Amino acid sequence: MDTLKAENVNFGYGSHQILKNLNFEMNNNQVIGLFGDSGSGKSTLCKVLTGFINDYEGNITVNGQKHKGGYNPIQLIYQHPEKVMNPRWKMKDVLEESWMPDDSLLDEFGIKREWFGRYPSELSGGELQRFSILRSLNPKTKFIIADEISTMLDAVTQVQIWESLLTVARKNEVGVLVVSHDKNLLNRICDDIVYLADITD
Amino acid sequence: MSKLLEVEKLSISFSQYFKGLEQRELKVLSDLTMDVDDHEILAVLGSSGSGKSLLAHAILGILPSNAKIAGSIRYKGKEMDDELKEELRGKKISFIPQSVNNLNPLMKVKDQVIGYTESEEEKQVLVKKQREIFNQYNLSEEVDEMYPFQLSGGMARKVLISTALLNDPEIIIADEPTPGLDEQAVEETINNLVELKEKGIGMILITHDIHTAIETSDRIAILYLGYVIEITDTKNFSGDGKNLLHPYTRSLYRALPETHFELTEGHQPSYQHIPKGCPYHENCPHQVRECHYELPELRELNGTVIRCFNPLVDGE
Numbered sequence: 001m002d003t004l005k006a007e008n009v010n011f012g013y014g015s016h017q018i019l020k021n022l023n024f025e026m027n028n029n030q031v032i033g034l035f036g037d038s039g040s041g042k043s044t045l046c047k048v049l050t051g052f053i054n055d056y057e058g059n060i061t062v063n064g065q066k067h068k069g070g071y072n073p074i075q076l077i078y079q080h081p082e083k084v085m086n087p088r089w090k091m092k093d094v095l096e097e098s099w100m101p102d103d104s105l106l107d108e109f110g111i112k113r114e115w116f117g118r119y120p121s122e123l124s125g126g127e128l129q130r131f132s133i134l135r136s137l138n139p140k141t142k143f144i145i146a147d148e149i150s151t152m153l154d155a156v157t158q159v160q161i162w163e164s165l166l167t168v169a170r171k172n173e174v175g176v177l178v179v180s181h182d183k184n185l186l187n188r189i190c191d192d193i194v195y196l197a198d199i200t201d
Numbered sequence: 202m203s204k205l206l207e208v209e210k211l212s213i214s215f216s217q218y219f220k221g222l223e224q225r226e227l228k229v230l231s232d233l234t235m236d237v238d239d240h241e242i243l244a245v246l247g248s249s250g251s252g253k254s255l256l257a258h259a260i261l262g263i264l265p266s267n268a269k270i271a272g273s274i275r276y277k278g279k280e281m282d283d284e285l286k287e288e289l290r291g292k293k294i295s296f297i298p299q300s301v302n303n304l305n306p307l308m309k310v311k312d313q314v315i316g317y318t319e320s321e322e323e324k325q326v327l328v329k330k331q332r333e334i335f336n337q338y339n340l341s342e343e344v345d346e347m348y349p350f351q352l353s354g355g356m357a358r359k360v361l362i363s364t365a366l367l368n369d370p371e372i373i374i375a376d377e378p379t380p381g382l383d384e385q386a387v388e389e390t391i392n393n394l395v396e397l398k399e400k401g402i403g404m405i406l407i408t409h410d411i412h413t414a415i416e417t418s419d420r421i422a423i424l425y426l427g428y429v430i431e432i433t434d435t436k437n438f439s440g441d442g443k444n445l446l447h448p449y450t451r452s453l454y455r456a457l458p459e460t461h462f463e464l465t466e467g468h469q470p471s472y473q474h475i476p477k478g479c480p481y482h483e484n485c486p487h488q489v490r491e492c493h494y495e496l497p498e499l500r501e502l503n504g505t506v507i508r509c510f511n512p513l514v515d516g517e
Binding site: 039095110152154156157184185 | 409427457459462464465472
């Protein structure tokens with residue numbers, strides 16, 4: 001079993017402290033929801049966990065190991081897929097930057113092979129988010145941090161995306177931290193819900 | 202009698218450069234027909250990036266110059282040409298934009314709410330009015346002197362609403378008023394919008410958030426790939442949704458986490474790949490033969506306006 005652990009994490013922008021003595025732990029068989037008010041630091045926490053912010057105090061570890069270069073086993077998925085893809089790369093290159101999934105996985109996410117030759121601007125938001133998720137499901141990934149990944153999508157697409165992501169995550173034993181302001185959604189898909197206020201001082 | 206605002210067969214498209222000098226036509230809104238009256242909120246619901254905001258821009262006459270527009274927009278029965286649009290916007294028809302980014306970052310809140318004035322007298326009248334409106338929304342005098350970066354999301358939203366109210370509008374077009382706000386601020390915004398309706402304002406609420414639409418509006422127009430596929434009473438979004446007649450609307454409702462979180466296969470393609478015939482037929486479990494090659498016209502059925510050859514009328 002893999003364990004993701006955040007111990008005594010402190011982070012702030014300038015004098016404005018955002019995360020104060022945060023402690024959190026989850027394992028790779030869990031789907032945990034993270035809930036908190038807007039501006040409470042949910043997205044900051046996501047960036048800290050995935051190393052996009054690294055001047056924090058405290059420890060973020062997977063099985064006791066800090067991440068030191070190379071592929072990060074904790075992967076972040078953002079709300080806006082179009083902002084994390086090179087607009088001048090075709091979708092095949094965007095995906096292959098991480099890895100190339102086999103056909104059954106592509107089918108699970110409903111990705112059509114003809115999209116590989118298209119640019120990001122030629123796909124809809126829902127289609128792009130499928131690529132973004134699949135890209136993060138590299139076999140070396142142990143945890144996925146999903147920061148409002150279905151907020152901008154319609155309800156039908158939202159169900160499809162979570163269905164696919166959670167099926168694969170359960171099968172490959174990847175832990176998922178679901179950040180959302182939608183309590184009903186968290187109740188539907190998570191094993192447990194954590195309040196940001198409860199894990200910080 | 203003619204309605205406060207009517208939109209008939211409105212289409213908006215852009216020609217954009219694709220590769221080198223190769224141009225292509227991008228249709229963002231197609232054949233849109235709808236209306237709104239006083240004391241009414243019509244929600245226009247569509248997924249993000251679907252060009253819903255362009256509807257607002259078309260009514261206000263502030264579309265970019267490379268947009269091609271067809272169809273008709275009427276204010277109290279009168280065709281709105283560019284001249285009338287200019288006369289009405291900011292006065293009879295006002296706009297609540299999407300975010301605090303629409304405020305000038307270098308201007309104090311009070312000054313931009315009031316805007317340009319011709320004379321000192323006019324300014325004094327508006328200053329007084331601005332203060333009254335701010336009081337209604339619990340914006341203290343301190344806020345007058347603040348710059349936009351000092352406002353919280355909820356305060357910024359109130360400032361944007363106040364700006365829209367300054368000239369006693371008859372029609373308000375609100376573009377995505379709720380995203381990015383926490384629960385409490387969303388609730389407050391929703392209450393504010395409903396209050397305005399009760400005072401008599403006719404409102405077009407453009408949103409991708411189905412909850413906001415359900416909680417505020419009287420009717421909801423559902424967009425799919427730029428086509429209105431159904432305009433229905435908001436109260437039909439309740440129970441098991443058996444009065445929602447379009448297959449897409451039905452699955453949208455049943456996919457909500459608080460209803461069934463039900464899975465429907467097939468995804469909405471991008472705007473560059475709008476299918477022929479009914480835009481939804483590729484994903485529709487109830488498709489019939491004509492769906493593949495013919496676009497259904499908007500028609501009225503059981504009090505609902507619908508674009509579908511095979512609607513779910515039997516409550517199935």
